[in-house]
Amino acid sequence: MSTYFPKQGEIVRKWYVVDANGQTLGRLASQVARILIGKENPRYTPFLDTGDHVIVINAEKVRMTGEKAESKVYQHYTGYPGGLKTEAYKKRLVRRPEAVIEAAVKRMLPKNKLAAHMLSKLNVYQGDKHPHQAQKPQEYKLEVREHPAAKLAVS
Numbered sequence: 001m002s003t004y005f006p007k008q009g010e011i012v013r014k015w016y017v018v019d020a021n022g023q024t025l026g027r028l029a030s031q032v033a034r035i036l037i038g039k040e041n042p043r044y045t046p047f048l049d050t051g052d053h054v055i056v057i058n059a060e061k062v063r064m065t066g067e068k069a070e071s072k073v074y075q076h077y078t079g080y081p082g083g084l085k086t087e088a089y090k091k092r093l094v095r096r097p098e099a100v101i102e103a104a105v106k107r108m109l110p111k112n113k114l115a116a117h118m119l120s121k122l123n124v125y126q127g128d129k130h131p132h133q134a135q136k137p138q139e140y141k142l143e144v145r146e147h148p149a150a151k152l153a154v155s
Helices: 025-037 089-095 097-106 114-119 148-154
Strands: 015-019 053-057 073-077 084-088 122-124
Touching (some): 025 053, 025 097, 025 114, 073 089, 084 089, 097 114
Parallel strands (some): 015 053, 053 122
Antiparallel strands (some): 073 084
């Protein structure tokens, strides 16, 4: 008996809508990355892109726990001398909330040639409207895991 590997034509991709309203950024990004990679699919193969499309809405309503919202900084280098550019999380969330979620998901994808193709199946939108109604996306309920510090705050 040989191992079955799905062919490119056999992979059927679904569309999912994820609401980021009130979700923690890291927990949201890890679950979205699992869908994009295809680990939720029974035909998952590590060297093939078997993942589904994901639409994330309400990107501006994502939250962070602790003091990360004040201390997190995004950096990139322009390539010129003295070209290190930094931007605080709060500022980027106001300016481009889609970029916050895209960056978090991108860093959770595998570091190989498939990552760019997986990331192209991610669509993030600021409000609760999106232009993908024709694809008939299904609503995806995220696992709600309680933060360990929340238990300590209650007691």
